Each structure stands twice: as structure tokens, then as C-alpha cells.
Amino acid sequence: MILLKHIHKKFKNNHVLKGIDLEVSKGDVVTIIGPSGSGKTTLLRCVNYLEKPDEGTISIHDLTIQTKKPVKKDILQLRRRTAMVFQHYNLFENKTVLENVTEGLIVAQKKSKKIAREIGIDILTKVGLADKINAYPQQLSGGQKQRVGIARALALNPDVILFDEPTSALDPEMVGEVLEIIREIASGGVTMMIVTHEIDFAREVSNRVVFMDDGQIIEQGSPDDILIHPKQERTRKFLKRIMKEPDFTI
Amino acid sequence: MSVVNDWFSLFIQVLDKLPITLFMLLISLVCSLVLGVAIAIIRIKRFKVLYQIATFYLSFCRSTPLLVQLFLVYFGLPQLLLAFQIDINSMDRMIFVLISLSLHNAAYLSEVVRSAYLAVGEDQFEAAYSVGMTYTQALWRVVLPQAFVLSLPNLGNNIIELLKDTSLAFTIGIIDIMGQVRIILGNNHGIGMFEIYVVISLIYWGTCILIEMVISTLEKVLKKGKISLSKL
Numbered sequence: 001m002i003l004l005k006h007i008h009k010k011f012k013n014n015h016v017l018k019g020i021d022l023e024v025s026k027g028d029v030v031t032i033i034g035p036s037g038s039g040k041t042t043l044l045r046c047v048n049y050l051e052k053p054d055e056g057t058i059s060i061h062d063l064t065i066q067t068k069k070p071v072k073k074d075i076l077q078l079r080r081r082t083a084m085v086f087q088h089y090n091l092f093e094n095k096t097v098l099e100n101v102t103e104g105l106i107v108a109q110k111k112s113k114k115i116a117r118e119i120g121i122d123i124l125t126k127v128g129l130a131d132k133i134n135a136y137p138q139q140l141s142g143g144q145k146q147r148v149g150i151a152r153a154l155a156l157n158p159d160v161i162l163f164d165e166p167t168s169a170l171d172p173e174m175v176g177e178v179l180e181i182i183r184e185i186a187s188g189g190v191t192m193m194i195v196t197h198e199i200d201f202a203r204e205v206s207n208r209v210v211f212m213d214d215g216q217i218i219e220q221g222s223p224d225d226i227l228i229h230p231k232q233e234r235t236r237k238f239l240k241r242i243m244k245e246p247d248f249t250i
Numbered sequence: 251m252s253v254v255n256d257w258f259s260l261f262i263q264v265l266d267k268l269p270i271t272l273f274m275l276l277i278s279l280v281c282s283l284v285l286g287v288a289i290a291i292i293r294i295k296r297f298k299v300l301y302q303i304a305t306f307y308l309s310f311c312r313s314t315p316l317l318v319q320l321f322l323v324y325f326g327l328p329q330l331l332l333a334f335q336i337d338i339n340s341m342d343r344m345i346f347v348l349i350s351l352s353l354h355n356a357a358y359l360s361e362v363v364r365s366a367y368l369a370v371g372e373d374q375f376e377a378a379y380s381v382g383m384t385y386t387q388a389l390w391r392v393v394l395p396q397a398f399v400l401s402l403p404n405l406g407n408n409i410i411e412l413l414k415d416t417s418l419a420f421t422i423g424i425i426d427i428m429g430q431v432r433i434i435l436g437n438n439h440g441i442g443m444f445e446i447y448v449v450i451s452l453i454y455w456g457t458c459i460l461i462e463m464v465i466s467t468l469e470k471v472l473k474k475g476k477i478s479l480s481k482l
Contacts, residue, residue, distance in 0.1 A: 107387050
């Protein structure tokens with residue numbers, strides 16, 4: 001469903017993505033792991049064009065964008081078929097929790113205010129924020145903010161939800177509540193791409209793990225293949241570093 | 251009794267021209283806001299040739315006195331245009347005042363707008379894009395409402411400066427409150443300077459207080475979600 005071909009991205013002289021090929025099928029939950037600076041986040045941001053790739057093509061269903069000569073209308077379409085959950089929440093600061101969720105429905109999807117409101121309340125109830133719909137982001141805890149972020153993405157009913165390190169900015173005691181929500185969504189069959197440092201979570205929630213290092217995909221496969229029986233030396237080193245008690249065979 | 255009456259009648263005479271002052275303030279404020287936003291966007295987006303022109307214009311407006319700019323527009327512009335066979339000598343002199351005030355103030359306002367826009371942060375744009383908004387939708391629905399609130403303290407300052415700048419218009423013969431003061435003094439052969447300048451000071455002061463009240467009310471009403479400059 002989503003097909004990335006030969007994606008290259010440079011920031012000045014820094015070659016961040018060195019030819020990424022990745023396919024994501026409908027219903028897949030793909031987690032992307034790797035050391036800091038390996039290009040995970042940049043790759044994710046290329047999928048909805050928040051970062052403009054220098055080379056390659058991005059396809060989602062029948063929509064294909066040649067990044068050498070992108071069409072503005074196609075980029076908008078791409079963004080309307082995707083949604084993103086940000087590391088730092090990026091909620092609309094001047095809007096209430098409910099407005100945060102309905103804004104995209106009303107403005108981008110042209111739904112009526114009434115329907116948008118119904119969808120918004122429904123989804124906010126699902127993430128356990130029914131009592132906060134009139135609060136402003138500043139009045140919420142980190143965990144609550146991120147749940148709004150997830151609700152906002154989910155409400156759009158996109159082809160894929162992109163999670164950019166959704167728990168990295170949270171206090172440790174709030175990580176659980178956010179992961180729980182993501183877990184629930186994943187079991188509901190929503191296609192997701194998740195950049196994360198939570199290895200246990202990746203193993204449990206995803207059906208494919210992609211390991212990236214130095215702007216390239218080093219290996220990918222089922223969680224067990226990658227996280228327990230990694231073939232590549234670099235993957236082993238990374239996992240060894242990140243896990244205190246290695247439960248994989250070296 | 252007569253002393254009180256004198257002061258009172260001075261007030262009435264000067265206040266009589268306050269609408270002219272406010273008219274200059276309002277029109278040039280609106281014009282400079284439009285122009286200021288345009289310049290700010292040009293500078294933020296770094297449009298190629300326009301960026302150089304805007305920067306040049308900004309530098310000029312901020313580095314020469316308003317009085318010089320006013321004379322340049324009033325005396326210089328007609329002469330320049332005459333060379334192109336355009337005669338604007340018969341134009342209302344108020345137009346010249348409005349042009350110079352707008353051009354001058356737009357330079358300052360553009361920086362107010364630019365700093366407020368940048369203070370909102372790229373993350374708000376990205377959030378808007380991620381839910382499928384276009385640049386224009388993101389700008390009007392998400393970024394500008396926040397930028398406006400952030401700009402209010404500086405905008406208030408700017409409006410007050412602009413009000414005081416209008417007092418230069420008398421130099422080309424506009425009869426605003428300052429012009430009226432000069433006329434009254436002329437009729438009195440310069441007697442009663444103290445009283446009249448106290449009166450006009452109080453009127454400027456009072457107007458400024460009103461403007462400040464409007465701005466702080468706006469800040470309170472629009473401060474949704476408790477956006478504050480300290481949020482970073």
C-alpha cells in the first residue's frame with residue numbers, strides 16, 4: 001500500500017537517508033528502530049512530506065510522488081491520506097482538546113461541524129479524555145497531550161498513522177498509558193509506522209521491525225527475527241547497548 | 251471661575267480636532283498593518299528579489315527621521331512624479347501624511363509581525379500540515395491567531411508611537427490637535443503656552459491610556475489556552 005523507493009535526503013553535507021526502499025502493506029504495524037541520528041525520524045517525516053526528500057518516489061495506493069518534481073496538489077493528497085503523532089505532541093495551542101481533533105475534519109476533510117464533533121467526542125472517549133474536551137493543551141499532562149495527539153490522528157481515519165517517538169518526551173510513569181492506547185489501535189487493524197526506542201513495545205505490537213543505521217535499512221523482518229535473532233552485527237551491537245538484560249542469542 | 255472656564259474652553263477647542271488625529275491614526279494603522287504583514291511574509295519566506303527590496307526599504311525607514319520622510323513625500327514625490335508627467339500637486343495634503351505615516355510605520359510593524367510569527371513556531375505549521383491543511387489554512391486558522399496574541403504587547407507600543415507620530419502632520423498644514431494648538435497660540439500671540447501644552451499633553455496621554463485599555467482587554471479575551479511569551 002505504501003511504497004518508498006530510493007529515498008535520499010541530505011541536510012547540507014549531511015547525507016541522512018541513503019536510498020531507502022520500504023514497503024508497508026495494509027494493516028501492517030511497522031516499527032523502525034536504530035541509534036540516534038540513523039535517519040528514522042527523517043524517514044518518517046518524508047512519508048508525509050514534512051521533510052522533502054531529494055530523490056526517490058513515495059507511493060500510497062494509486063498516488064505516486066516523484067520527489068524530483070513534486071506536484072503541490074499531490075503533496076496535499078499525501079498528507080490527507082496520512083496522519084502523524086509527534087514526539088512533542090504539536091497540539092494546536094490556541095484550540096481546545098475537541099477542536100484539536102475536529103480541526104482537520106472540518107478544514108481539510110470538509111465534514112460538517114456537527115459530524116466532526118460527534119467523531120471527536122467518540123474518539124476522545126476512546127482515549128479516555130471525555131472529561132477534558134473543553135480543556136486547552138496547556139492544562140493537560142504530557143500523557144494526556146499525547147493521547148489528544150493520537151485522537152487527532154485517529155479521527156482523520158487515514159491510510160496510515162505515523163508515530164514519531166510518541167513516548168520519548170513523556171515522564172516515565174506516563175509512557176504506559178500512551179503505549180496502551182497505541183496497542184489498542186494496532187489491534188484494531190490500523191496501518192502504522194512507529195519510530196520508537198521502546199524495544200519491548202516494538203516486539204509486542206508490531207508485525208515487522210525495521211532496523212536502520214547510518215541512513216540505511218540494515219535489516220528488517222518479524223520482531224523475533226530482528227530483536228531476538230538479528231543477523232547483522234550492527235543490529236546486535238545496537239540491541240546489546242539498548243537492553244540491560246539481553247534476552248536474545250548472540 | 252474664569253480660570254476654570256479658560257481651561258475648559260481650551261480643552262474643548264483642542265478636542266474638537268481629535269477626530270482628525272484619530273482618523274490619521276486609524277487609516278495609517280490599517281494601511282501599515284496590511285503592508286507590514288506583506289513585508290514580514292516576504293522576509294520570512296525570503297522571496298528572491300522582493301527580500302532585497304524589503305530589507306532596503308526597512309533599513310531606510312528605520313534610519314531616517316519621520317519628519318524627513320514626511321517632507322520627502324510631500325515635497326519630493328510630486329516633483330519626482332512630475333518628471334513622469336503625473337501632476338499630484340493638487341492632491342489633498344492629508345494623502346501625503348497618510349502615505350508617509352503608513353510607509354514609516356509598516357517598517358516597524360513588519361518586525362512586530364515577523365517576531366510574533368516566528369514565536370509561534372514551526373511545530374504548529376507541521377501539526378496543521380499533518381492533518382491535511384494547506385499553507386493558507388494553517389496560516390489563518392492556526393498560526394496567525396496565535397501570532398496576533400503574541401504580538402499584542404508590541405502592537406500596543408506601536409500604535410501609541412503612531413499616535414504620537416501624527417503630531418508631525420501640522421508641519422505640512424494639517425489641522426489636527428497639534429495644528430489646533432499652533433493656531434490658538436498664533437491667535438493669542440504666544441500667550442498661555444503653559445496651559446495649552448498641558449492641555450494637549452493630557453489629551454495625548456488620555457488617548458494613549460484608552461489604547462492601552464483596548465489592547466489589554468484584547469489580550470485577556472484572546473489569550474485562549476493561556477498562550478504566553480513564557481511558554482518556551
